[in-house]
Amino acid sequence: xxxxxxxxxxxxxxxxxxxxxxxxxxxxxxxxxxxxxxxxxxxxxxxxxxxxxxxxxxxxxxxxxxxxxxxxxxxxxxxxxxxxxxxxxxxxxxxxxxxxxxxxxxxxxxxxxxxxxxxxxxxxxxxxxxxxxxxxxxxxxxxxxxxxxxxxxxxxxxxxxxxxxxxxxxxxxxxxxxxxxxxxxxxxxxxxxxxxxxxxxxxxxxxxxxxxxxxxxxxxxxxxxxxxxxxxxxxxxxxxxxxxxxxxxxxxxxxxxxxxxxxxxxxxxxxxxxxxxxxxxxxxxxxxxxxxxxxxxxxxxxxxxxxxxxxxxxx
Amino acid sequence: xxxxxxxxxxxxxxxxxxxxxxxxxxxxxxxxxxxxxxxxxxxxxxxxxxxxxxxxxxxxxxxxxxxxxxxxxxxxxxxxxxxxxxxxxxxxxxxxxxxxxxxxxxxxxxxxxxxxxxxxxxxxxxxxxxxxxxxxxxxxxxxxxxxxxxxxxxxxxxxxxxxxxxxxxxxxxxxxxxxxxxxxxxxxxxxxxxxxxxxxxxxxxxxxxxxxxxxxxxxxxxxxxxxxxxxxxxxxxxxxxxxxxxxxxxxxxxxxxxxxxxxxxxxxxxxxxxxxxxxxxxxxxxxxxxxxxxxxxxxxxxxxxxxxxxxxxxxxxxxxxxxxxxxxxxxxxxxxxxxxxxxxxxxxxxxxxxxxxxxxxxxxxxxxxxxxxxxxxxxxxxxxxxxxxxxxxxxxxxxxxxxxxxxxxxxxxxxxxxxxxxxxxxxxxxxxxxxxxxxxxxxx
Numbered sequence: 001x002x003x004x005x006x007x008x009x010x011x012x013x014x015x016x017x018x019x020x021x022x023x024x025x026x027x028x029x030x031x032x033x034x035x036x037x038x039x040x041x042x043x044x045x046x047x048x049x050x051x052x053x054x055x056x057x058x059x060x061x062x063x064x065x066x067x068x069x070x071x072x073x074x075x076x077x078x079x080x081x082x083x084x085x086x087x088x089x090x091x092x093x094x095x096x097x098x099x100x101x102x103x104x105x106x107x108x109x110x111x112x113x114x115x116x117x118x119x120x121x122x123x124x125x126x127x128x129x130x131x132x133x134x135x136x137x138x139x140x141x142x143x144x145x146x147x148x149x150x151x152x153x154x155x156x157x158x159x160x161x162x163x164x165x166x167x168x169x170x171x172x173x174x175x176x177x178x179x180x181x182x183x184x185x186x187x188x189x190x191x192x193x194x195x196x197x198x199x200x201x202x203x204x205x206x207x208x209x210x211x212x213x214x215x216x217x218x219x220x221x222x223x224x225x226x227x228x229x230x231x232x233x234x235x236x237x238x239x240x241x242x243x244x245x246x247x248x249x250x251x252x253x254x255x256x257x258x259x260x261x262x263x264x265x266x267x268x269x270x271x272x273x274x275x276x277x278x279x280x281x282x283x284x285x286x287x288x289x290x291x292x293x294x295x296x297x298x299x300x301x302x303x304x305x306x307x308x309x310x311x312x313x314x315x
Numbered sequence: 316x317x318x319x320x321x322x323x324x325x326x327x328x329x330x331x332x333x334x335x336x337x338x339x340x341x342x343x344x345x346x347x348x349x350x351x352x353x354x355x356x357x358x359x360x361x362x363x364x365x366x367x368x369x370x371x372x373x374x375x376x377x378x379x380x381x382x383x384x385x386x387x388x389x390x391x392x393x394x395x396x397x398x399x400x401x402x403x404x405x406x407x408x409x410x411x412x413x414x415x416x417x418x419x420x421x422x423x424x425x426x427x428x429x430x431x432x433x434x435x436x437x438x439x440x441x442x443x444x445x446x447x448x449x450x451x452x453x454x455x456x457x458x459x460x461x462x463x464x465x466x467x468x469x470x471x472x473x474x475x476x477x478x479x480x481x482x483x484x485x486x487x488x489x490x491x492x493x494x495x496x497x498x499x500x501x502x503x504x505x506x507x508x509x510x511x512x513x514x515x516x517x518x519x520x521x522x523x524x525x526x527x528x529x530x531x532x533x534x535x536x537x538x539x540x541x542x543x544x545x546x547x548x549x550x551x552x553x554x555x556x557x558x559x560x561x562x563x564x565x566x567x568x569x570x571x572x573x574x575x576x577x578x579x580x581x582x583x584x585x586x587x588x589x590x591x592x593x594x595x596x597x598x599x600x601x602x603x604x605x606x607x608x609x610x611x612x613x614x615x616x617x618x619x620x621x622x623x624x625x626x627x628x629x630x631x632x633x634x635x636x637x638x639x640x641x642x643x644x645x646x647x648x649x650x651x652x653x654x655x656x657x658x659x660x661x662x663x664x665x666x667x668x669x670x671x672x673x674x675x676x677x678x679x680x681x682x683x684x685x686x687x688x689x690x691x692x693x694x695x696x697x698x699x700x701x702x703x704x705x706x707x708x709x710x711x712x713x714x715x716x717x718x719x720x721x722x723x724x725x726x727x728x729x730x731x732x733x734x735x736x737x738x739x740x741x742x743x744x745x746x747x748x749x750x751x752x753x754x755x756x757x758x759x
Contacts, residue, residue, distance in 0.1 A: 062397040063418055146588045148596060164587030169738060253529070254727070257586065258734035273390055275723045276414055277397075 125186030137250030169260035195229030454643030481626030498524035517581030526603035533729035545631020639713035
């Protein structure tokens with residue numbers, strides 16, 4: 001009788017102890033907290049990514065058995081002029097998109113900090129970002145139409161010739177970049193604005209006393225201290241920019257005119273949906289895109305020393 | 316003991332047999348849902364009517380219809396094949412079905428046609444055969460289409476052009492014949508001078524004589540295909556062919572003439588100007604007096620704010636030619652209810668449903684009876700669409716949509732090539748042989 005009591009007593013004690021052990025152990029608790037997103041990440045990102053790499057060495061149409069073909073899909077890519085073209089077009093897009101968007105956003109962020117910032121204004125800036133890409137694409141398709149679009153009517157009214165925009169091979173990519181700049185600038189500006197807010201005011205006051213003008217303050221204080229936020233903004237927006245697809249798909253017909261807007265993701269899409277479900281080549285192109293993005297991102301993180309803030313030195 | 320054992324076995328067997336047949340009976344009556352998809356919004360109402368009639372006659376089958384836009388439609392079907400939930404029955408297109416055959420996703424319905432003794436002679440000649448390959452059959456025809464001319468009645472009248480000219484106008488790739496003269500007469504600049512006049516100002520056009528429907532990609536269905544065929548040119552070496560003739564001088568001349576309408580003559584909006592809103596928008600805004608259209612677009616053009624008439628294509632060196640295309644309904648191999656799916660396909664292609672579709676006046680059904688009903692309905696509306704029917708009935712007046720493997724690949728190559736010719740980036744003579752070589756290499 002006594003032994004039974006003792007045993008059950010110690011049992012209850014140890015089970016309660018386990019729970020409190022878990023909740024008290026910071027490391028285990030930490031792992032528990034990241035578990036849900038870790039499961040999601042593995043299921044929807046890590047596993048498909050690893051599978052993609054494996055598929056890229058196979059010939060597979062999803063419906064029949066996959067055949068191992070070694071590096072054949074990569075050879076197909078290298079010898080496909082459209083693939084190289086799509087890389088060139090994507091790069092052109094990124095170069096139109098990122099510098100303009102970042103500069104504009106930085107300008108707006110500075111204005112918000114220096115001149116005026118109401119939550120009303122901030123909401124307005126962020127509205128384009130809340131619209132679905134497809135809606136934005138369709139909206140601009142009508143606005144920019146060469147014959148019927150309101151923007152061309154406006155251009156004509158102020159004495160500028162009507163422009164074909166997405167109808168022209170030379171203007172298609174800059175136009176699409178413009179549309180996405182319109183959509184993302186507000187959001188980027190809000191992020192940079194938040195970064196500006198972290199810079200201690202005292203620094204500017206000290207600089208003023210030392211006689212630094214606005215430009216010097218911006219160059220020597222604002223930019224260096226904004227670096228971690230700027231790095232984050234650039235890394236994420238460059239990755240997003242390389243992956244542009246929906247605006248292209250909505251605003252152009254078959255990546256036209258004359259293939260002028262065939263960005264890399266559209267090329268990948270075509271391999272599966274406009275061809276005979278060419279999973280091997282599609283995943284091989286995805287792997288190449290991944291390698292490009294990984295390299296670009298690593299260089300950026302190195303260059304920006306994104307993990308460190310100069311504020312640490314200051315405090 | 317032995318005896319009772321036998322009795323017990325007999326009892327058991329007969330009981331289970333009874334149960335089995337009972338299960339069989341309920342299975343026959345068990346409600347089955349057939350999912351059916353199509354891409355044309357205009358055709359949704361008549362086919363919904365067909366579905367209602369079909370469900371009334373077959374209470375155990377429910378037809379679930381869904382309509383999706385052209386691009387989403389094919390993406391849905393392809394992903395459906397893979398994920399295992401493609402629709403049981405779907406509207407199929409000649410440009411797409413060879414790939415589905417190659418992927419082994421379509422039910423071969425030839426044995427079912429033979430079993431049920433279906434009469435395929437009720438359809439326009441050739442329509443049913445479009446869906447066969449090496450003795451197998453992948454769809455039953457539902458409609459057909461030809462190409463004609465849509466024109467703005469007021470603008471023709473203003474230019475003093477009698478639409479009756481369309482019964483005898485001619486075309487050739489050198490000077491465009493009376494077809495070009497008509498287009499030029501209908502193209503007017505800001506000073507009211509038309510394109511036949513040497514003082515015509517091509518930089519300030521207020522009304523174009525003709526609007527092209529884009530560059531036409533690989534088939535040029537509502538674009539250059541009729542003109543090219545009227546020179547005696549053919550796409551390839553026949554149905555399921557493996558050699559394309561995009562490098563033929565007759566084709567090159569036709570395409571260059573087509574591109575020069577805007578590049579040289581300025582009588583058609585340029586490729587850039589067409590934008591993505593396209594031909595219909597330009598025509599309906601009154602900016603262009605004529606266009607080639609497919610018979611399935613008649614209703615859309617009648618929706619214009621002005622009176623629209625329909626005429627015949629011009630006759631080329633080898634006669635008057637239109638592409639003849641037809642859709643069919645196919646059954647997916649993965650459908651769990653193939654017998655019910657077949658019943659539905661059979662009903663869609665039946666005289667009863669074809670008549671319903673014909674009476675809606677939206678398309679020309681595949682059966683003669685249905686097509687006549689469609690013609691009649693529009694006549695009652697005061698619209699003359701005989702140009703499309705006459706073209707279909709004319710001996711040797713039609714040629715078929717190109718049906719070969721590698722439709723997707725060919726489409727990608729030709730979209731790009733034709734775009735670049737229409738934009739004036741390349742000449743037809745320089746671009747087409749290169750594209751043709753790339754296409755023919757696919758079949759090696």
